[in-house]
Amino acid sequence: MIELNNISFSFKKGEPLFNNLNWSLQPGKTYGLLGLNGAGKTSLFNIISGMLFPKDGECTFDRNVVRKRHPQFLSELFIVPEQFELPPMSGDQYTQLHAPFYPRFDEQLMERALSELQVDSKKKISELSFGQQKKFLLSFALATRTKLLLLDEPTNGMDIPSKSQFRKLQASLDQPDRCTVISTHQVRDLGSMIDHVTILKDGRILFNHSLDEIFEHLSFIKTEAEQPGNVIYAEEILGGLHTIQPFKDGARNEFDLELLFNGVIQQPEKINQQFNGGEK
Amino acid sequence: MKTINQVDGFSKERFLQVVKRFWVLNQKKWLIGFAGGVGILILIYLLNSTQPTGYGNSGYAVLGVGLTLYKFGGYFLTSGIFNELGKKSSASQMLTLPASTLEKFLAGWFLTYFLYTIVVMGLLYLIGLFLEVNPILTTPPFSESTVDASDFYFLDTLLTYTALHSVFFLGSIYFDGNHFLKTLLAIVLFFIGLGIISVIFTILIANDFNFSYQFVHSPENMLFSVVFGKIAVAALFLFLSYRQLQNRQIA
Numbered sequence: 001m002i003e004l005n006n007i008s009f010s011f012k013k014g015e016p017l018f019n020n021l022n023w024s025l026q027p028g029k030t031y032g033l034l035g036l037n038g039a040g041k042t043s044l045f046n047i048i049s050g051m052l053f054p055k056d057g058e059c060t061f062d063r064n065v066v067r068k069r070h071p072q073f074l075s076e077l078f079i080v081p082e083q084f085e086l087p088p089m090s091g092d093q094y095t096q097l098h099a100p101f102y103p104r105f106d107e108q109l110m111e112r113a114l115s116e117l118q119v120d121s122k123k124k125i126s127e128l129s130f131g132q133q134k135k136f137l138l139s140f141a142l143a144t145r146t147k148l149l150l151l152d153e154p155t156n157g158m159d160i161p162s163k164s165q166f167r168k169l170q171a172s173l174d175q176p177d178r179c180t181v182i183s184t185h186q187v188r189d190l191g192s193m194i195d196h197v198t199i200l201k202d203g204r205i206l207f208n209h210s211l212d213e214i215f216e217h218l219s220f221i222k223t224e225a226e227q228p229g230n231v232i233y234a235e236e237i238l239g240g241l242h243t244i245q246p247f248k249d250g251a252r253n254e255f256d257l258e259l260l261f262n263g264v265i266q267q268p269e270k271i272n273q274q275f276n277g278g279e280k
Numbered sequence: 281m282k283t284i285n286q287v288d289g290f291s292k293e294r295f296l297q298v299v300k301r302f303w304v305l306n307q308k309k310w311l312i313g314f315a316g317g318v319g320i321l322i323l324i325y326l327l328n329s330t331q332p333t334g335y336g337n338s339g340y341a342v343l344g345v346g347l348t349l350y351k352f353g354g355y356f357l358t359s360g361i362f363n364e365l366g367k368k369s370s371a372s373q374m375l376t377l378p379a380s381t382l383e384k385f386l387a388g389w390f391l392t393y394f395l396y397t398i399v400v401m402g403l404l405y406l407i408g409l410f411l412e413v414n415p416i417l418t419t420p421p422f423s424e425s426t427v428d429a430s431d432f433y434f435l436d437t438l439l440t441y442t443a444l445h446s447v448f449f450l451g452s453i454y455f456d457g458n459h460f461l462k463t464l465l466a467i468v469l470f471f472i473g474l475g476i477i478s479v480i481f482t483i484l485i486a487n488d489f490n491f492s493y494q495f496v497h498s499p500e501n502m503l504f505s506v507v508f509g510k511i512a513v514a515a516l517f518l519f520l521s522y523r524q525l526q527n528r529q530i531a
Binding site (some may be wrong): 046049050051052053069070071072074075077078079081083084085086087088089093095096097098099100101102103104105107 | 281282283284285286288291293294297300301304305308364367368369370371372373375376377378379380381383527529530
């Protein structure tokens with residue numbers, strides 16, 4: 001669906017952000033794009049959505065170059081940026097003006113999402129709190145039913161019940177053709193929503209595996225304070241350690257996305273080694 | 281809700297939806313601008329009609345100021361048409377709006393040039409009818425020389441707006457903020473630069489000065505140069521605006 005081939009990008013007068021980056025996104029999957037601040041998550045979203053042009057390489061959506069911003073591509077894309085400013089109009093008016101551009105826009109889903117996230121679409125959007133605005137835009141984004149949905153830090157600014165409500169809403173949707181990419185550094189918020197983990201560091205993809213692959217190759221085990229010998233990465237928790245270990249059949253797997261993220265950032269070679277049959 | 285059938289090439293439906301969107305986003309500013317313009321014209325009329333110079337002069341004054349407001353009001357409103365692009369927080373709304381660059385470009389041009397000119401000229405025409413003085417837009421009962429001069433003034437106003445509108449249109453896409461002031465400054469600096477170059481050029485080839493002067497100031501050439509020059513400027517800047525919109529990236 002989306003192919004990034006040998007993407008190189010740098011801001012004016014800056015260090016290169018991406019150098020020969022390759023990434024492929026498939027329909028029906030929800031990708032978690034994780035990374036530290038400044039890793040290039042937002043820039044990558046802007047390149048995928050055709051809002052930034054790579055210096056070298058190509059990003060294509062169903063084999064069409066995205067930087068050309070063809071309406072057919074744009075009508076299959078919706079992006080919720082981390083920081084956004086919505087026009088000064090009511091939510092209903094925004095929907096009336098923008099929904100016609102999306103061929104599969106689902107009005108019922110829009111109403112359901114607004115109701116579950118408790119957003120009043122009669123009010124002027126620009127006068128709502130940032131969290132309310134975000135919930136409105138997320139509702140609209142889900143209702144567009146585009147093939148590609150990019151969510152940049154979707155839960156930033158949302159209160160705890162709304163985060164939970166959003167997760168439930170997203171999980172309840174049947175979206176076999178949709179590819180959703182969620183970028184975040186708040187990994188705990190979205191751990192239950194994704195089925196593929198991609199970790200970006202210093203403009204490089206450090207880790208890129210589905211949850212199925214992760215469960216086939218790694219075990220997340222809570223242990224006593226003393227570290228067993230084959231621990232790849234460990235973090236102290238109350239009463240012991242939470243560890244990442246090579247896959248152990250029959251062991252109780254207590255997956256923790258934050259632990260995986262920290263492990264990959266600290267020990268990328270050791271963790272990736274497990275996916276290559278334990279060889280360096 | 282009716283959705284737009286996404287087709288290859290230019291789509292009238294998408295174009296009209298973008299026009300509608302631009303209108304809704306800018307309607308408050310535009311309506312305030314129109315109301316302010318009408319208010320100024322009423323004030324000019326009232327001030328002039330109390331003067332001993334007579335009724336006819338009020339009409340002239342009102343329409344003269346009206347044409348000036350048409351130009352500068354238009355430049356100001358044109359400057360803001362793509363202001364979403366100037367901010368990182370709002371650029372995605374315009375850049376990822378599912379319409380082609382040509383449709384977005386034409387929608388902006390249609391509103392700020394075509395529709396704006398028809399509405400304002402229509403309004404000035406009505407004001408002229410009301411004041412029973414319309415030397416600019418209708419055939420007036422004046423001497424031939426006055427009619428010619430008025431017609432030229434009207435045409436010149438329209439051509440000047442056509443040319444400078446395209447410059448402000450480019451400014452609205454190119455600059456990230458304060459579009460009107462930055463474009464105005466760019467125009468002023470351009471003319472200062474042009475003046476300096478002209479002076480240097482004149483000094484360097486002083487012998488040819490008389491020839492150039494005579495060429496430009498013969499009446500046929502002057503009219504042709506003005507009309508052609510302004511249309512050429514408009515075409516050039518509209519082309520540059522389209523290219524800029526096509527290559528515009530998030531701020």
